[in-house]
Amino acid sequence: MSENNRKGVLLVVSGFSGAGKGTVMKRLLEKYDSYALSISMTTRAPRQGEENGREYFFVDMETFEQKIKEKKVIEYARYCDNYYGTPREYVEEQLGKGKDVILEIELQGALQVKELFPDSVLLFIMPPSAAELYHRLVSRGTETEEVIRKRMRRAVEEAQDIEKYDYIVINDDLDTCVMHLHEIVESVHEEARRNRETIDRIRKELQELLKGE
């Protein structure tokens, strides 16, 4: 749409560990200024090198539970006795500004978001093949055999639910993947159901013009 007042799209991105989500998101944000990346909130302790407000917002259990009660998180999950979730304020603020907001979260969170924001778009990034996924995990050289096996098993689980996503994008070549992702978001903006205002405007203008005859 060429309307200047277009509303932001809420984009939920998931993908197997090793599919290259992080790199894809980084490049997407560098390349286009229409996106804003949501930063999750967690109760786990910061790891070395992590900064509050960059990797995560680090809060204590009491604060997190208070925010859940006040409906100030739009999705959350509990792993290993820690909460992870998405603060509502930043997301709504950025959408209001017309930014396309990216949440990089897993399926359970994605489904919570879809329920709260039915207009959100769920996107799953896939490797071109399972062999390639395995290869990428191994070639990082930083993971133990045990961790790699765990991730592959996790991928099998996640693969059960890919149909619940709206789009799948294959990450074979980084730039192609980023381009496809951006194409999807741009085309989502052109869905008729998201452009009621433009349709109504043209409709009224047409009627005015004919009345003036």
Add this chain to the structure above:
Amino acid sequence: MSENNRKGVLLVVSGFSGAGKGTVMKRLLEKYDSYALSISMTTRAPRQGEENGREYFFVDMETFEQKIKEKKVIEYARYCDNYYGTPREYVEEQLGKGKDVILEIELQGALQVKELFPDSVLLFIMPPSAAELYHRLVSRGTETEEVIRKRMRRAVEEAQDIEKYDYIVINDDLDTCVMHLHEIVESVHEEARRNRETIDRIRKELQELLKGE
């Protein structure tokens, strides 16, 4: 999708007379070789300069009605005692080859196609404003006042049903409009529901890999 065996998308394009559909389609076909334009069949007589198989397939009433009976047209309408319709064979042949097939037809036909091919995508091309539509019709210099008024009235009617389309694209700048159209079609190819085979393949590969451990 980077799969080579991707199936073609059936794309139904409508738009107000004067919105520039014809020019947009021409440019789209010149620019990308992934498209095939369906040619309609009609019982009206060819006008000067029209060629059988280029503007239309020209047939007689009996032939057309026989084709309707044999379900060899996927949509048709009758205007001014003449039939206009889309022959099925070409569409299915091109979709089978992986081509994205474009039907340039009006709403009634579009809805018939959507019913027969639920995976088809309905796209409406709009001028940036009603004033611009009027301006384009006038500046052609070929239409009488009477014809222009008739087209504007027709546009008011057509505007009632724009919500039935899947996407709207504004034709402000030709190249931008063509790019948007192409982006939409490319992103449609990445809908999860159109990629069951890829999802199943990766799923099986993942299971095989883990079995082999």
